[in-house]
Amino acid sequence: MLIGDLLLPCAFAALGRLVLVSPLPLSDRCVFCGAVLLSFSIPLRLRNRFETELHRHKTSPGHPEKGPVFHSAYKPLWEAHRRGQQLETLKKVTYDHEDYRLSSDFEITDIPTERNYYFDVSEVTAAPDGVTRKMFLVNARVNGELIEANEGDTIKLHVRNWLRVGTGIHFHGIPQAHVNYFDGPVGVVTCPIASKSEFTFSFKLVNVCGTYFWHGHRNTQSVDGINGPVVVHCRNDALKKGADFDREQVVMVTDNYHELSSVIMEKLRSSAGVYGSTSTPTPKSGLIQGRGDFDCKNRTNILKGHSCKKQSIYSEIAVPAGSLTRLRFINAGMHAFWRISVDEHEMKLIEVDDTPIDAVGMPRIPINAGQRFSAVLDTRSDKAGSSFWMRSFAATQCFRAPLNGFNPETLAIVRVVDPYASTSSSSGQQKFPTSTPFTHDLVELCEDPATSILRPRVAENTADTADQVDYFNATYILAPEGGRFYMNGISFEAYAYDPLLFRAIRGESIANRSATVIMSETTGEGGRARVHDIIVNNPGGGAHPFHLHGPRSYIVGGGDGTISKETWATMTPMTQNPTRRDVFTVPPNSYIVIRIVADLVGVHAFHCHVSPHTSVGMAGALVVRPDLIRQIQLPQESIDMCKASHYDSGFSEETPESARRR
Structure with a gap:
C-alpha cells in the first residue's frame, strides 16, 4: 500500500476546506487540488511528469495555441541572481554532467514547444586538470548545460553577463532562418552582450536534427569555458533508437590552457609570441567531460601563481551491459585534433556533424575543433562491473608550436553497469580499468576521414553544375x-x-x-x-x-x-x-x-x-x-x-x- 493511500482521507478533508476558503478562482482551486490528490496515489516518476506538464501549461495562460512552455531547472537561481541574491553560487564550480546522459523520458514529438534556458556567464577560479586557472563559465559549470529540443521547437536563451568584458553566444551548426542577427558571432551579426547586462536569443529550430553545441563567440572566449552541448531530435531521424542504438550519451572533449585566452592572444600578437613561438600554443592538457590530469611533477610548465593538485578522479561514463550506446562526441576545444577510442571496442561511426551516415567501424575516430560525431559503443558482450579506458589522443603532428611537456593522452572511464540499477557520477576512490589500448592505426594525419567512407544515410544529390x-x-x-x-x-x-x-x-x-x-x-x-x-x-x-x-x-x-x-x-x-x-x-x-x-x-x-x-x-x-x-x-x-x-x-x-x- 502506498503512503498516499493512508493519507488520502486526511487529504480530502484538508483540501475541502482549502477549496472553500481559498481566494483563488474556483478553476485554479480545482486544478491545484487535483494535482495534490493525484500526487498521493501515483508513482513518483509519473507524478513528476504530471507536475511538469501542469507547469508547462500554466506558464502560458491565455495562449494554449502556442503549445507547451518549458523552463530549465536553473531559472529560480537565475532570477535570484537578478535580485542580487545567492551571488556566491556564481563562484562555486561544478562538474555535474548527469544531464549529458539523455533521458528516455524525453518525448520526441512534432508538437512545437517553447524551451527557455537561463545562462549566467561569470569568471571563476577552477582546476579542471588539477592546476588552478581563471575560467569563464556558464552557470559555474565546466562544460555547460545540455540544451535538448525537438525540430520545430523555439529556443529562448536568456543570458546575463557577469564578466567585466562583453561576450556572445553562438549555436554551432544551427542555421538561423530569418533571424540572422541571433547567430551570435560578435562583429559579424551582433554586438557583444555588455558587462552586467542581459540579452535573450529567440529562434525556431527549422530543418535541424542532430548533434550541435553552443559556445562563446567573442574573440577566443569559447576555450575559456563558455560551451555546452545541444541535441535536436526529429521524428524522421534516419538514426532510430531501438534499431541503431538503445541509449544516448553526450561526451564533451576540449583542450585546456592555464591562462585566459585574452592573455594568450596578447602574447601571440606580439613579436615575442607565446613561450617563444609565434604559432598557436600547444594546450597544457586535454579534458573529457570537464576533467583532465596534469602532471604536477612537471613544475616548469606550471605558471607562476598557479597551484597544482593531483586529480583524485577521472570522468566516468556509465553504459548498461547488453546495450548499444550512442556516444555524441563534441570537440569544443581551441586547437587540438583528437583521436578518440575505447579500449577493446571498435566503435561504429553513424553521424558526422549533424549528418547521419552509413555505419563504419573505426578503432580511433578523428575529431577536429568544432566537429561532432556520433559513434555506437557495443557492450552486448560485456558484463556489469567491467570497465575500459576511453582515450582522447591529440595528433601532436598537427601542432606547429613546441609541445612543452604536453601529455597528448586524456583519459576517462567507461564503466559497464547493471541496466536495471540506478547510475550516478563517480566520487571518491575509483576502480581503474585494466583494459588494453589499440596498438595499430597510430598514423597522425591532420585530416578528416575520407569522404568516400562518410556516405550520408539519406541520399541527397547536388545540382550538376554551379551557377x-x-x-x-x-x-x-x-x-x-x-x-x-x-x-x-x-x-x-x-x-x-x-x-x-x-x-x-x-x-x-x-x-x-x-x-x-x-x-x-x-x-x-x-x-x-x-x-x-x-x-x-x-x-x-x-x-x-x-x-x-x-x-x-x-x-x-x-x-x-x-x-x-x-x-x-x-x-x-x-x-x-x-x-x-x-x-x-x-x-x-x-x-x-x-x-x-x-x-x-x-x-x-x-x-x-x-x-x-x-x-x-x-x-x-x-x-x-x-x-x-x-x-x-x-x-x-x-x-x-x-x-x-x-x-x-x-x-x-x-x-x-x-x-x-x-
Missing part, C-alpha cells in the same frame, strides 16, 4: 608585431560595435573589412536560389578546420595543392550524395571545394575553428542576397545591446577588436 564559383585563399604573413592570417588578401577584423550585418542592412560595403563572397542573384524557374561553389585553398603548412555558419555545405571536391576557378571548371565535382558537414579540415598544402545553395538570407561567418587563427585574421563572410538583407528589421533589443556595449567599451565603431585590450 557561380568563388574562392577563399588562406595565407599567413609574419610581421614584427606578430603574425596574421589573410583570406583573399584581407586580414579579418571584428568591429564589435558595428557588425558586418548592420553595415549590410544600411547598404554599406563590407569588402574592406572582410573577405567576402557575394551571392546576390536568383536564377531559373520560380526565382530559385543560385548554386555556388567555394574553393578553399590552404597553401600553408598547417591544417585548418573551417566552419561555415548558415547554409549547408556539400563537399564536392578536394585534393593536394591549390587550384584556380579555371582548373576547377575542368574537373568533375562529386554531386551524387556528397558528404555534408559544417566543419571540414583542409590539410596542409591542400584544397577543398564546397557547394552551397544561396537560400539563407544574411551575413554568414566563414572561419577557421582554431579560434586564435580567427582572431588574427583567418575569417571571411558569405553575404547572401544583399537586396533582402537591407529589408531585415533588427529587433530593438539588438539595437539597444549595441548602444549599451558601445557606451561600455570606450571605443568607437571604427576601432577594430585587435586594437582593444578588453
Whole structure:
C-alpha cells in the first residue's frame, strides 16, 4: 500500500476546506487540488511528469495555441541572481554532467514547444586538470548545460553577463532562418552582450536534427569555458533508437590552457609570441567531460601563481551491459585534433556533424575543433562491473608550436553497469580499468576521414553544375608585431560595435573589412536560389578546420595543392550524395571545394575553428542576397545591446577588436 493511500482521507478533508476558503478562482482551486490528490496515489516518476506538464501549461495562460512552455531547472537561481541574491553560487564550480546522459523520458514529438534556458556567464577560479586557472563559465559549470529540443521547437536563451568584458553566444551548426542577427558571432551579426547586462536569443529550430553545441563567440572566449552541448531530435531521424542504438550519451572533449585566452592572444600578437613561438600554443592538457590530469611533477610548465593538485578522479561514463550506446562526441576545444577510442571496442561511426551516415567501424575516430560525431559503443558482450579506458589522443603532428611537456593522452572511464540499477557520477576512490589500448592505426594525419567512407544515410544529390564559383585563399604573413592570417588578401577584423550585418542592412560595403563572397542573384524557374561553389585553398603548412555558419555545405571536391576557378571548371565535382558537414579540415598544402545553395538570407561567418587563427585574421563572410538583407528589421533589443556595449567599451565603431585590450 502506498503512503498516499493512508493519507488520502486526511487529504480530502484538508483540501475541502482549502477549496472553500481559498481566494483563488474556483478553476485554479480545482486544478491545484487535483494535482495534490493525484500526487498521493501515483508513482513518483509519473507524478513528476504530471507536475511538469501542469507547469508547462500554466506558464502560458491565455495562449494554449502556442503549445507547451518549458523552463530549465536553473531559472529560480537565475532570477535570484537578478535580485542580487545567492551571488556566491556564481563562484562555486561544478562538474555535474548527469544531464549529458539523455533521458528516455524525453518525448520526441512534432508538437512545437517553447524551451527557455537561463545562462549566467561569470569568471571563476577552477582546476579542471588539477592546476588552478581563471575560467569563464556558464552557470559555474565546466562544460555547460545540455540544451535538448525537438525540430520545430523555439529556443529562448536568456543570458546575463557577469564578466567585466562583453561576450556572445553562438549555436554551432544551427542555421538561423530569418533571424540572422541571433547567430551570435560578435562583429559579424551582433554586438557583444555588455558587462552586467542581459540579452535573450529567440529562434525556431527549422530543418535541424542532430548533434550541435553552443559556445562563446567573442574573440577566443569559447576555450575559456563558455560551451555546452545541444541535441535536436526529429521524428524522421534516419538514426532510430531501438534499431541503431538503445541509449544516448553526450561526451564533451576540449583542450585546456592555464591562462585566459585574452592573455594568450596578447602574447601571440606580439613579436615575442607565446613561450617563444609565434604559432598557436600547444594546450597544457586535454579534458573529457570537464576533467583532465596534469602532471604536477612537471613544475616548469606550471605558471607562476598557479597551484597544482593531483586529480583524485577521472570522468566516468556509465553504459548498461547488453546495450548499444550512442556516444555524441563534441570537440569544443581551441586547437587540438583528437583521436578518440575505447579500449577493446571498435566503435561504429553513424553521424558526422549533424549528418547521419552509413555505419563504419573505426578503432580511433578523428575529431577536429568544432566537429561532432556520433559513434555506437557495443557492450552486448560485456558484463556489469567491467570497465575500459576511453582515450582522447591529440595528433601532436598537427601542432606547429613546441609541445612543452604536453601529455597528448586524456583519459576517462567507461564503466559497464547493471541496466536495471540506478547510475550516478563517480566520487571518491575509483576502480581503474585494466583494459588494453589499440596498438595499430597510430598514423597522425591532420585530416578528416575520407569522404568516400562518410556516405550520408539519406541520399541527397547536388545540382550538376554551379551557377557561380568563388574562392577563399588562406595565407599567413609574419610581421614584427606578430603574425596574421589573410583570406583573399584581407586580414579579418571584428568591429564589435558595428557588425558586418548592420553595415549590410544600411547598404554599406563590407569588402574592406572582410573577405567576402557575394551571392546576390536568383536564377531559373520560380526565382530559385543560385548554386555556388567555394574553393578553399590552404597553401600553408598547417591544417585548418573551417566552419561555415548558415547554409549547408556539400563537399564536392578536394585534393593536394591549390587550384584556380579555371582548373576547377575542368574537373568533375562529386554531386551524387556528397558528404555534408559544417566543419571540414583542409590539410596542409591542400584544397577543398564546397557547394552551397544561396537560400539563407544574411551575413554568414566563414572561419577557421582554431579560434586564435580567427582572431588574427583567418575569417571571411558569405553575404547572401544583399537586396533582402537591407529589408531585415533588427529587433530593438539588438539595437539597444549595441548602444549599451558601445557606451561600455570606450571605443568607437571604427576601432577594430585587435586594437582593444578588453
